[in-house]
Amino acid sequence: MSKKIPRTAKGWLRLRDVTRNNLRGLDVSFPLGVFTSVTGVSGSGKSSLVSHALVELVAEGLGQPITVEEPVADDLEQTTIVTTAGEIVSGIEHIGRLVVVDQKPIGRTPRSNMATYTGLFDHVRKLFADTKGAKARRYDAGRFSFNVAKGRCETCLGEGSVCVELLFLPSVYAPCPTCHGCRFNTKTLEIKYRGKSVADVLGMTVDVAAEFFVEELQVFRSLNVLREVGLGYLRLGQPATELSGGEAQRIKLATELQRVQRGNTLYILDEPTTGLHPSDVERLMKQLNGLVEAGNTVIVIEHDMHVIAESDWVIDIGPGAGDEGGLVVAAGPPDEVAQVSRSRTAPYLAAALS
CATH class of the missing domain: 3.40.50.300 (P-loop containing nucleotide triphosphate hydrolases)
Structure with a gap:
């Protein structure tokens, strides 16, 4: 410096x-x-x-x-x-x-993640709702949320994992056998935005997503701020429970910088x-x-x-x-x-x- x-x-x-x-x-x-x-x-x-x-x-x-x-x-x-x-x-x-x-x-359960905390996911869901496939089926933005019954996998209720209780050992979590961890039901995943499902987008890193959404100004601006605070390597849908304290702090800073x-x-x-x-x-x-x-x-x-x-x-x-x-x-x-x-x-x- x-x-x-x-x-x-x-x-x-x-x-x-x-x-x-x-x-x-x-x-x-x-x-x-x-x-x-x-x-x-x-x-x-x-x-x-x-x-x-x-x-x-x-x-x-x-x-x-x-x-x-x-x-x-x-x-x-x-x-x-x-x-x-x-x-x-x-x-x-x-x-x-x-x-x-x-x-x-930024949250104490796997339902909280960087995309939802920053508000970035709201814009992504609207993009999916505006696709021809979604309009033909009359899917709204809520359909592309794993917290809403109509779009989520009903086996894991949008958690992406299921709890396996063991007799003499602590319970463990395993990927959902129905959605394989993607959180959404099959009908929701059939809707594509530029060839990607909503689960595919949540699986992208910030760096990859910034290139993917380069023409969507609102989404790109949010992603670029996340890159500028050194979070380009994180997945958009990475659960809050997997984030370090420093990562959580920089996500909060990025959210503030967007205001x-x-x-x-x-x-x-x-x-x-x-x-x-x-x-x-x-x-x-x-x-x-x-x-x-x-x-x-x-x-x-x-x-x-x-x-x-x-x-x-x-x-x-x-x-x-x-x-x-x-x-x-x-x-x-x-x-x-x-x-x-x-x-x-x-x-x-x-x-x-x-």
């Missing part, structure tokens, strides 16, 4: 007396209208500050509901739910919307580059910088030094982990943070900048 001149903040979101986990009465300011990386060793307090405290305080300030997963406690240990103390002093008036692009699953940008949105991401090839990291950064150029604010928790070096602002938390962390060790443009001797991130950042 080439070096760039850091953008200037358009304002500041100032937090005071933030207390959560190892953060104790912390005062911190986040620049608005720029790309900020929050860094530090594992356990330093990055997630406590960004993914928890910042999210909760901003959501409260906007009156925007957020979903917090309750920790699961077993019989031996009761887990205390930690809440954030602190307040936003100023800057909330410059934020119109909060978007948290986290790594939680009309109105500016003044705060985007928060937790290590979005995890597991990505350097070329995909560069493509992802292009998309995130595009959000900033559209008048939004992007804050990421990040370990990738090339991403941190490309940031407009860096907030380094530490200096250590646990009780030895929870402080703002350094804050400023990357080249300034790289010179702070107390920061454990500094020497690695200096190497990335050289």
Whole structure:
């Protein structure tokens, strides 16, 4: 990645007396209208500050509901739910919307997949419904959904697999003996769009589908965004249960990127580059910088030094982990943070900048 001149903040979101986990009465300011990386060793307090405290305080300030997963406690240990103390002093008036692009699953059952989550499948189903064969049989778009009785395989009810119960072992899932995993009934599969059935399309990777639908602008635009965030290898119908946390996060980002940008949105991401090839990291950064150029604010928790070096602002938390962390060790443009001797991130950042 080439070096760039850091953008200037358009304002500041100032937090005071933030207390959560190892953060104790912390005062911190986040620049608005720029790309900020929050860094530090594992356990330093990055997630406590960004993914928890910042999210909760901003959501409260906007009156925007957020979903917090309750920790699961077993019989031996009761887990205390930690809440954030602190307040936003100023800057909330410059934020119109909060978007948290986290790594939680996009669905908990095989019925959820990338095509349905992004809304891409809605456009695909309409294309099939507009074919001559579908019109002759009076099939509507609902016919091409595996969640609707008229189009799905009735043996597996559109799951694509059936549960086989074993006497002394856990149940296992096997491909449906009727549809062989394609989820649709025979009549539905007889309808073709450019020689492909709806099951064939769901079996395509994003890269293959982008070439197949190159002349369908709405579908191609969605597929291209998925490629730009490094998901070209995923199948459109790949179940949500087979996706990693990083893949789920990038699907959510791609869904957001397809929306009309109105500016003044705060985007928060937790290590979005995890597991990505350097070329995909560069493509992802292009998309995130595009959000900033559209008048939004992007804050990421990040370990990738090339991403941190490309940031407009860096907030380094530490200096250590646990009780030895929870402080703002350094804050400023990357080249300034790289010179702070107390920061454990500094020497690695200096190497990335050289």
